[in-house]
Every structure is written in C-alpha cells, then in structure tokens.
Amino acid sequence: xxxxxxxxxxxxxxxxxxxxxxxxxxxxxxxxxxxxxxxxxxxxxxxxxxxxxxxxxxxxxxxxxxxxxxxxxxxxxxxxxxxxxxxxxxxxxxxxxxxxxxxxxxxxxxxxxxxxxxxxxxxxxxxxxxxxxxxxxxxxxxxxxxxxxxxxxxxxxxxxxxxxxxxxxxxxxxxxxxxxxxxxxxxxxxxxxxxxxxxxxxxxxxxxxxxxxxxxxxxxxxxxxxxxxxxxxxxxxxxxxxxxxxxxxxxxxxxxxxxxxxxxxxxxxxxxxxxxxxxxxxxxxxxxxxxxxxxxxxxxxxxxxxxxxxxxxxxxxxxxxxxxxxxxxxxxxxxxxxxxxxxxxxxxxxxxxxxxxxxxxxxxxxxxxxxxxxxxxxxxxxxxxxxxxxxxxxxxxxxxxxxxxxxxxxxxxxxxxxxxxxxx
Ligand code: GLU
Numbered sequence: 001x002x003x004x005x006x007x008x009x010x011x012x013x014x015x016x017x018x019x020x021x022x023x024x025x026x027x028x029x030x031x032x033x034x035x036x037x038x039x040x041x042x043x044x045x046x047x048x049x050x051x052x053x054x055x056x057x058x059x060x061x062x063x064x065x066x067x068x069x070x071x072x073x074x075x076x077x078x079x080x081x082x083x084x085x086x087x088x089x090x091x092x093x094x095x096x097x098x099x100x101x102x103x104x105x106x107x108x109x110x111x112x113x114x115x116x117x118x119x120x121x122x123x124x125x126x127x128x129x130x131x132x133x134x135x136x137x138x139x140x141x142x143x144x145x146x147x148x149x150x151x152x153x154x155x156x157x158x159x160x161x162x163x164x165x166x167x168x169x170x171x172x173x174x175x176x177x178x179x180x181x182x183x184x185x186x187x188x189x190x191x192x193x194x195x196x197x198x199x200x201x202x203x204x205x206x207x208x209x210x211x212x213x214x215x216x217x218x219x220x221x222x223x224x225x226x227x228x229x230x231x232x233x234x235x236x237x238x239x240x241x242x243x244x245x246x247x248x249x250x251x252x253x254x255x256x257x258x259x260x261x262x263x264x265x266x267x268x269x270x271x272x273x274x275x276x277x278x279x280x281x282x283x284x285x286x287x288x289x290x291x292x293x294x295x296x297x298x299x300x301x302x303x304x305x306x307x308x309x310x311x312x313x314x315x316x317x318x319x320x321x322x323x324x325x326x327x328x329x330x331x332x333x334x335x336x337x338x339x340x341x342x343x344x345x346x347x348x349x350x351x352x353x354x355x356x357x358x359x360x361x362x363x364x365x366x367x368x369x370x371x372x373x374x375x376x377x378x379x380x381x382x383x384x385x386x387x388x389x390x391x392x393x394x395x396x397x398x399x400x401x402x403x404x405x406x407x408x409x410x411x412x413x414x415x416x417x418x419x420x421x422x423x424x
Contacts (some may be wrong), residue, residue, distance in 0.1 A: 010306075016097075025403065030410065043096055049065045051136045056125050067114075077112055078112065079151070080095075080114060093114075110150075146365065152182045159190065194356045200379060201349070201355060201379060202230070203217075204387075208383075209342060225301060226300065230324070232267060236264070246295055248263070261279075262281065297321055299322075344401055348386055
C-alpha cells in the first residue's frame with residue numbers, strides 16, 4: 001500500500017479568526033458598540049450538507065458542502081459558491097462576513113453569504129460536476145431564493161454551474177426563477193458585463209488610486225497573480241489602458257517579461273493549453289517571485305493568504321489591489337502599512353462582481369435588461385463613490401484604506417441592526 005501525502009492547504013491561518021480579528025480592530029478604531037460586535041462577529045446561519053455523487057466509474061463519493069449566511073440586516077444575503085479542495089466551514093464563514101462588508105461598502109441592499117464544496121473541480125467530469133451541483137442545490141434549496149439568499153460564481157465555479165443551480169431551483173418551484181442566482185449565462189437571464197465585472201471594478205479602483213498620485217494607468221508597471229475570471233480580465237483591461245503587464249500567473253506558476261507580457265497572447269495560450277506554461281517570449285517565474293517583483297501595482301487575484309508575515313517586508317509594489325478575497329493577512333497588513341504601501345482592500349477592489357450581480361438580480365426581477373454601456377457606467381458610479389468615501393475616511397481618521405473601508409461598512413450594518421432592533 002502506498003501512502004499519498006495530504007495536499008497542503010493554502011490556508012495557513014484560520015480565515016474566520018482573521019475576519020473576526022479585523023472586525024475587532026475596526027470596532028476599536030471606530031468605537032462601535034461592543035453589543036453590536038457580539039452579533040456581527042458570528043454568522044447568522046451555517047448549513048453543512050453531504051453531497052453524494054455517483055462518479056463516472058460507478059463509485060459513490062460524498063462531498064461536503066456549505067452555505068453560510070453572515071448577516072441580513074441590509075437585505076437578502078449574497079455571495080458566491082466556491083469549488084476548491086481546501087474549502088472548509090471556517091473559510092466559507094470568513095468569506096460570508098467579507099461579503100456583508102463588501103455589500104455595505106458599495107451601498108447595495110444585500111447582506112453577506114458564501115457557499116462552497118470541498119472538491120477539485122478540475123478533476124471532475126462535466127457529468128460529475130453537474131450531478132454534484134444539482135444535488136448541492138437541492139440540499140440547500142430551503143436556504144436560497146431571490147428574496148432570501150442569492151448565490152453567484154466564485155473560485156472554481158462559473159456560468160455553467162450557475163445555470164445548473166438556476167435550473168434545479170426552477171424545476172423544483174415549477175417555473176423559472178431568474179433572481180435565485182447571478183452570474184448566469186447571457187442566454188438564460190445573465191447580465192451583460194457580469195463576466196468581466198470584478199476585473200472592471202478593480203480597474204476603476206486602481207484608476208482612482210493612481211489619480212490620487214497624479215498619474216494614470218498608462219505607464220504603470222503591474223504584476224497580476226491569478227489568471228482566472230478576475231486576473232485574466234484585469235490584465236487585459238490594464239494592458240488596454242497602456243499599463244505594462246510585467247507578469248501574470250496561474251496555479252502552474254508565473255510568466256515574466258521585463259518589457260511586458262502580451263496579454264492577448266497569454267489569454268489565447270491559456271485557452272488553448274489550459275495553462276500559462278510554455279508561453280513564448282516570457283520567462284518562467286514562481287508565484288512567490290511574482291509577488292515580490294519591482295512594480296507599481298501588484299494585484300493578487302487568486303486565493304487568500306498569499307501576502308503574509310513571511311513576505312510582506314519584501315513586497316516592492318507601491319500599490320496592492322486585492323482582486324482576491326483575503327490575500328493579505330492582518331500581520332502582513334501592518335507591515336505594509338508601516339512601509340507606506342497603499343493597499344486597496346478586497347471589499348473595495350473586488351466588489352465589481354457583486355455590484356453587477358445586484359444589477360443582474362434587479363434586471364431578472366424586472367425582466368428588463370440593460371445595455372452593456374449602462375451596466376458599466378453604473379458600476380463606475382458606484383465604485384468611484386465607494387472609493388471616494390473610503391479615501392475621505394482614511395484621510396479624516398488617519399488610518400489605512402482597509403480600516404476605512406471596513407469601518408464604513410461595519411457602521412452601516414451596525415446602524416441597520418440598531419434601526420431594525422434585535423428580535424424579539
Ligand atoms: N464571489 C464574488 C465575490 O466574492 C461575487 C459574489 C456575488 O456576485 O454575489 O464578491
């Protein structure tokens with residue numbers, strides 16, 4: 001019998017403890033009522049389900065799935081579903097809490113939620129993926145709904161998965177329920193602009209941040225970690241605006257060219273071969289090397305905890321744009337702050353996805369669909385307003401962008417909770 005080493009999780013610290021730690025720091029800085037913090041530091045509801053699937057080889061595998069609602073004080077809960085081998089209940093809880101702050105900061109009428117299944121979607125066939133998704137949807141069918149909790153894509157899920165969730169839910173209700181999930185394909189009620197929305201939102205936030213330094217995106221030297229839905233489009237948008245994309249990476253590692261990667265060639269290569277490996281006119285680098293490159297903007301757009309106490313003092317970027325959720329640990333945050341690195345926090349920098357999810361939900365409820373220009377213009381309005389509010393709070397409080405963003409968000413949720421009153 002051979003033993004197989006258990007894969008090492010990317011989560012070196014407990015993510016839910018990190019999220020709670022951040023909340024306590026916000027409460028101290030903004031003097032938020034400790035009674036409210038007692039409520040906000042926990043998740044309202046966490047459901048754990050077993051998702052048995054008959055695999056293609058005839059064996060049955062029971063996956064573990066989660067759906068967590070952190071808070072609904074400002075509206076139905078909203079948040080993606082993650083398919084990844086490292087998914088745990090505590091990770092989903094932290095991501096749900098961050099969704100509450102993200103929706104509040106963007107001032108859209110949602111609370112926060114997240115879901116996930118511990119699985120490796122890259123190793124599942126289309127049939128297995130579909131069966132797993134439909135069974136998971138069926139197991140959480142009483143938790144979700146257009147006025148209750150609205151899932152969306154996250155790491156490892158996409159429009160195809162959202163289509164199966166939409167269909168499973170609708171079949172059980174006996175009619176199509178467009179508002180149950182966002183990130184749907186365009187031909188079944190998705191929104192124009194949703195696919196690129198997270199990256200577009202990050203682009204708008206970077207644009208505002210460099211504007212504060214009297215610069216524009218043209219000429220910025222950037223490194224993008226992660227080449228999925230966020231990183232890939234962000235690299236494209238930045239290159240289109242004249243930035244030099246020095247390096248990009250995916251789970252197979254990174255590619256670097258000091259004169260700039262040709263992003264369109266990289267996208268075509270990734271689509272053809274499934275990875276960035278073997279891209280011509282580029283040098284192979286590790287993910288860690290990418291994070292430490294000499295550049296103006298570093299955009300971690302993959303998973304949590306990539307900038308930690310181990311490497312934060314070696315990061316050379318002037319601006320970090322968190323396209324991923326939770327890429328910087330609190331200890332790393334302090335190191336970066338002391339060193340004067342401007343961190344554009346996840347709840348601000350990657351909120352474009354959920355903002356356009358909000359637009360998709362509204363369009364679905366009204367059965368009236370907007371033009372792409374309209375979607376992008378409204379996203380720009382919301383992103384720019386949130387950036388300016390965060391910047392102003394940072395200036396007036398003399399704190400970091402993260403503290404300012406979380407402070408604004410937590411205050412809004414605390415106020416809604418106070419206005420509604422604690423039931424009973
Ligand atoms: N998963 C994305 C996020 O972390 C999108 C969530 C949504 O659209 O509901 O923000």
